[in-house]
């Protein structure tokens with residue numbers, strides 16, 4: 001087997017990560033410590049499920065939508081393209097996607113935008129992040145895309161969150177939010193992003209990787 005190159009595109013989970021305004025804070029704490037005399041180290045976490053690199057299930061915006069435990073693993077793993085969006089673009093519209101050259105038949109696309117600069121301002125949450133417009137969302141649905149990834153905490157702009165989410169989730173696309181693409185060269189990869197098997201949740205953090213065959 002050829003040696004596979006693996007790129008980690010997951011944002012580190014810690015109290016220092018930016019969190020959506022109003023969401024619970026991220027706590028990672030050692031509740032049993034060998035340093036303090038315990039036989040083992042044990043940590044606990046407390047957080048919302050839409051932190052860092054995470055997956056949205058339809059239930060996030062649709063009352064009777066699919067739960068995260070039922071998302072199709074065949075969509076969460078497979079060929080993906082990382083598409084670069086020029087740094088002067090503040091909204092990913094259908095026109096922007098057309099110009100970026102999304103190939104017909106693409107099933108998974110991750111957008112690399114100027115959001116990469118916004119991660120550097122952590123832990124402050126940045127409201128001016130680049131998201132996808134309703135017509136951009138509809139364009140991706142019409143193209144037959146099955147998974148859309150974005151490099152900040154929501155696929156949709158801060159001031160228009162609902163409409164793009166609804167367009168995507170009604171069409172059963174899986175949304176991968178908060179991918180960390182700073183070191184990733186645009187191009188073709190194999191994506192693997194597996195949410196935790198949380199029962200009845202509308203989302204989950206995941207470990208996301210891009211693989212390339214050497």
Ligand SMILES: [Zn+2]
Nearest residue numbers: 050056177203
């Ligand atoms: Zn989310």
